[in-house]
Amino acid sequence: MMNFTVFVFGCLMLTYSCNGSMEEIVGELQRELQQLKMKTGNEIQALKTSITTYENEIQLLKTSSAIEIEILKEEINTLKVERLNGSEVPKRRFVLGTNSFAEKPAFSASLTNHATSLSNFQTIIFDNVFTNDLRGYSGITGIFTAPMNGTYFFTATVMSHSGEYLETEICMNGKSLVSMYSYDTHFEQGTNSVVLVLKTGDKVWVRHSNTQGSKAFGYHWSAFSGFMI
Incomplete structure (x- = not known):
């Protein structure tokens, strides 16, 4: 052992x-x-x-x-x-609260909240819709789609944040048409308008452009409207 x-x-x-x-x-x-x-x-x-x-x-x-x-x-x-x-x-829609019918497209919408971190050519979605006769504008996509052939007037106003640059533009079918620019030590609005001859299905919207700025001021200081003349 x-x-x-x-x-x-x-x-x-x-x-x-x-x-x-x-x-x-x-x-x-x-x-x-x-x-x-x-x-x-x-x-x-x-x-x-x-x-x-x-x-x-x-x-x-x-x-x-x-x-x-x-x-x-x-x-x-x-x-x-x-x-x-x-x-x-008839191409008409009864307008609530009136005794008349809407025979032409018309819309108006504003931006409720600030649009931040905008990338180049990103659509600005004006989500608060005031008027949308014939349902041409979408508050979801921010795009107006012409429901019929005709001559249209569009206008857009976009406010920049205090002390910041901002470049935006109105475009049709992805093509830049007119531009808005704003900058100040406080707040400033850029605005522009355009008259277009559209065919049914043509699309018009507002988007961020270039590399200047990345924020659009909301609280209904920025707006997008259009109607058939």
């Missing part, structure tokens, strides 16, 4: 002498455990980041889908008006 104990002790001593002391072995194991924890933590963080990215993409898809649905609704309304144009049904 004594000989066996001596043999085992000798083997342990030999192992320690070959592989280092007990403290070194424990230290090495602790370092490996710490590295494993760090690796696992990094993998968990990467997984959380991926989940957040996927959630953001899903939200963007939902928002994009909602906008596309509204655009489709607007296009359906336009098609309905086009059908009326081709028939003998």
Whole structure:
């Protein structure tokens, strides 16, 4: 029995002498455990980041889908008006609170909240709609779609924030037409107007232009209007 104990002790001593002391072995194991924890933590963080990215993409898809649905609704309304144009049904809509009918498109809308972080050529959506005869303007997309052929008048006023530059423009079918510019040490409004001959389905809207400024002042200090002459 004594000989066996001596043999085992000798083997342990030999192992320690070959592989280092007990403290070194424990230290090495602790370092490996710490590295494993760090690796696992990094993998968990990467997984959380991926989940957040996927959630953001899903939200963007939902928002994009909602906008596309509204655009489709607007296009359906336009098609309905086009059908009326081709028939003998009068192109009229009863105006609530009056005894008359709206026979021509007309709209007016303002910006409720500040439009911030505007990118180049981003549409400014005037969401507070006052008037929208024949439903040509969308408060969801910020775009006016001509429901019938004719000559139209458009005007836009956009206010810049205090001490900041802002360049905007009225465009038709993506083509820049007239520009607005504002800058002051306080607040200033840029405004412009244009008369256009439109065909059914032509689109007109206001957008940020160039790289000057990135914020439009809301609270109904900025507005967009248009009507058939």
